[in-house]
Amino acid sequence: MFRPVDQPRTLAVLLALDEEACIARTVREVRAALPGADVLVVDDGSADGTAREARSAGALVARHPINLGVSAAEATGLAYAHRHGYGAVVRMDGDGQHDPAFARALLDAVQDGADLVVGTRFSELRSFEPGSLRRAGNAFLAAVVSTLCRQKVTDPTSGFRAFGRRCAAFFAGVHPHDYPEPESLLMAHRHGFTIREVPVRMRPRTTGRSSLTPGRSAYYMMKTSLALTLELLRAR
Amino acid sequence: MSRSSWIVLAAAVLFAVVILASARSERTHERHTLGWLGVCVAIAALAIWRPGIDVLAQAMGIYYPPSALFFLCSAALLIMVYRLSVGLAQERERVRKLAQEIALLSVTRPDQPDQP
Numbered sequence: 001m002f003r004p005v006d007q008p009r010t011l012a013v014l015l016a017l018d019e020e021a022c023i024a025r026t027v028r029e030v031r032a033a034l035p036g037a038d039v040l041v042v043d044d045g046s047a048d049g050t051a052r053e054a055r056s057a058g059a060l061v062a063r064h065p066i067n068l069g070v071s072a073a074e075a076t077g078l079a080y081a082h083r084h085g086y087g088a089v090v091r092m093d094g095d096g097q098h099d100p101a102f103a104r105a106l107l108d109a110v111q112d113g114a115d116l117v118v119g120t121r122f123s124e125l126r127s128f129e130p131g132s133l134r135r136a137g138n139a140f141l142a143a144v145v146s147t148l149c150r151q152k153v154t155d156p157t158s159g160f161r162a163f164g165r166r167c168a169a170f171f172a173g174v175h176p177h178d179y180p181e182p183e184s185l186l187m188a189h190r191h192g193f194t195i196r197e198v199p200v201r202m203r204p205r206t207t208g209r210s211s212l213t214p215g216r217s218a219y220y221m222m223k224t225s226l227a228l229t230l231e232l233l234r235a236r
Numbered sequence: 237m238s239r240s241s242w243i244v245l246a247a248a249v250l251f252a253v254v255i256l257a258s259a260r261s262e263r264t265h266e267r268h269t270l271g272w273l274g275v276c277v278a279i280a281a282l283a284i285w286r287p288g289i290d291v292l293a294q295a296m297g298i299y300y301p302p303s304a305l306f307f308l309c310s311a312a313l314l315i316m317v318y319r320l321s322v323g324l325a326q327e328r329e330r331v332r333k334l335a336q337e338i339a340l341l342s343v344t345r346p347d348q349p350d351q352p
Contacts (some may be wrong), residue, residue, distance in 0.1 A: 032247055055346050056346075060346070061343065061344045063342065064335050072335075075336065076340060080343065100324060
């Protein structure tokens, strides 16, 4: 496909686990929103036809033979981008919660020199509102991450992100365990990557289930706080 | 020797046989086999030489000898469980890397058929 010489090759990474019902639609939306970009679906060990549906919609598919979790799936996508020389990567959820219409804005911020761009739900744009418990949790994490990164971060748990070439290469090799988002922000900050937030709209999920239940959220908050503390104690 | 000593000794021998059998069929690693055999020897030694518990307790400054035994047992278990937890994390990391590598090596293009 034709691409201006000065524009880096772009890879859209969609993470999917048992998203047979909606992955094809998401892939088509992303392809329409980012003409010229390659779309890679990382199938994190789905038991259904996610891989087949994604391919039928025109995506490349990397399949984990076993379920490895969000963090590893993201790293697999970034490793693919790194090995195949992509200049920019946008990472989104396969269930369509991340509105592909905003992917271009994230990639533009990478083009402008940011290493890591986070799509934030908490901006002037009206989004689907997460529950109050999750909102409070998010506010707490946002305060912690903002303090540690010495810059305002409003949505540290957002997985709608774009990576520049160097940042993609870094996170392809080293990445946090389990739910990676807040910790990876601190890692990026500590390794000198520039972080920027861009307002995005997120949609409620139409199919599938969220991996975070209220009980797990509390545990998640504690584990993330511990992970952030440990990251601070690590040698750079 | 008292009857309880014989029972403990028999248990230690039985445990050693089980360990060696699983090592023979390659279900456990030599590294671990050696450690477990060491545990068997220690149990057998204390079964045969009962006053050894008193000597140990005295050396550790513990008045009630069985407490010394409990303490040593819990300490040994704690170390073994901790090592297992570290080993498990390492294995998890290796499995993850392997699975990711498989995924990256077998990326399918839109026109390719489904792989098993």
